[in-house]
Amino acid sequence: MSDQNAGNLADEALVSLYLESQSSLYFDELYRRYAAKIYGKCISLLRNEAAAADATQDIFMKLLLNLSRFSGQSKFSTWVYSITYNFCIDVIRKQKKRQMQSSAPEDLPEEEVQEISDAELLEIKVDRLKMVLDEMNPNDKVILLMKYQDGMTIADIAEGMALTESAVKMRIKRSKHKCKAIYDKLFQNEKR
Amino acid sequence: MRNNFQRLQEEELTTYPQPPARIKEDINHSQNMFQLVGNVIDLFIPKLFQMIASMLGGGGSTVDEAPENKPPRYPNIES
Numbered sequence: 028m029s030d031q032n033a034g035n036l037a038d039e040a041l042v043s044l045y046l047e048s049q050s051s052l053y054f055d056e057l058y059r060r061y062a063a064k065i066y067g068k069c070i071s072l073l074r075n076e077a078a079a080a081d082a083t084q085d086i087f088m089k090l091l092l093n094l095s096r097f098s099g100q101s102k103f104s105t106w107v108y109s110i111t112y113n114f115c116i117d118v119i120r121k122q123k124k125r126q127m128q129s130s131a132p133e134d135l136p137e138e139e140v141q142e143i144s145d146a147e148l149l150e151i152k153v154d155r156l157k158m159v160l161d162e163m164n165p166n167d168k169v170i171l172l173m174k175y176q177d178g179m180t181i182a183d184i185a186e187g188m189a190l191t192e193s194a195v196k197m198r199i200k201r202s203k204h205k206c207k208a209i210y211d212k213l214f215q216n217e218k219r
Numbered sequence: 220m221r222n223n224f225q226r227l228q229e230e231e232l233t234t235y236p237q238p239p240a241r242i243k244e245d246i247n248h249s250q251n252m253f254q255l256v257g258n259v260i261d262l263f264i265p266k267l268f269q270m271i272a273s274m275l276g277g278g279g280s281t282v283d284e285a286p287e288n289k290p291p292r293y294p295n296i297e298s
Contacts, residue, residue, distance in 0.1 A: 087242070088246065
């Protein structure tokens with residue numbers, strides 16, 4: 028099969044063809060589709076280009092070694108992004124263990140968390156959203172990116188992060204609350 | 220219609236640099252190594268087991284088991 032034909036195939040088809048044939052053509056196509064996105068997510072979370080490059084390489088090696096475990100129950104992109112986020116969170120956790128513990132998402136009692144509507148979050152301007160996300164704890168940031176940027180379902184996030192669906196819902200609620208609080212703090216004197 | 224999170228990702232993809240070429244080279248190198256190791260295992264492990272089996276006395280000569288060397292099942296019938 029030619030490069031052009033591989034380019035027309037769905038991710039899931041490329042995975043099965045790679046597993047059948049072990050031909051690097053199919054894995055190369057998956058790399059072409061996801062390398063920039065994974066690298067971008069790593070830079071956004073790790074904030075260091077060299078660390079992001081190392082992480083991207085390690086993530087692709089994980090993908091290569093675990094492709095046979097991809098069950099096809101969720102989209103391939105969902106599986107890839109879950110691996111990416113978990114890998115980056117592990118790297119950050121190792122780098123800043125103490126800071127992460129002090130700002131873990133469980134630090135607010137449930138009754139203190141106000142429900143923030145999706146509309147409130149989605150109307151924040153892109154440049155401000157970037158500033159707000161940069162201020163957030165990586166755990167909170169990742170769960171918002173999974174839901175709103177990658178369009179993952181609650182079930183997908185729960186599977187990707189090894190959590191229950193109710194825990195995911197609570198984390199999303201808390202992360203939205205924190206996002207709004209940081210936004211208000213940064214831009215309290217300005218209108219959206 | 221893309222939301223603000225998705226637009227942010229698009230903007231970041233255009234502003235962040237492309238992943239370094241060495242990442243792909245290293246992955247290709249590892250992929251080739253895995254394939255080589257896999258091929259070596261495929262070729263030599265069965266042979267190794269055969270050798271061990273024959274050293275232990277199993278899987279003996281197939282000459283005795285050839286049909287022409289076996290005694291007839293029914294001695295009174297010409298084969």
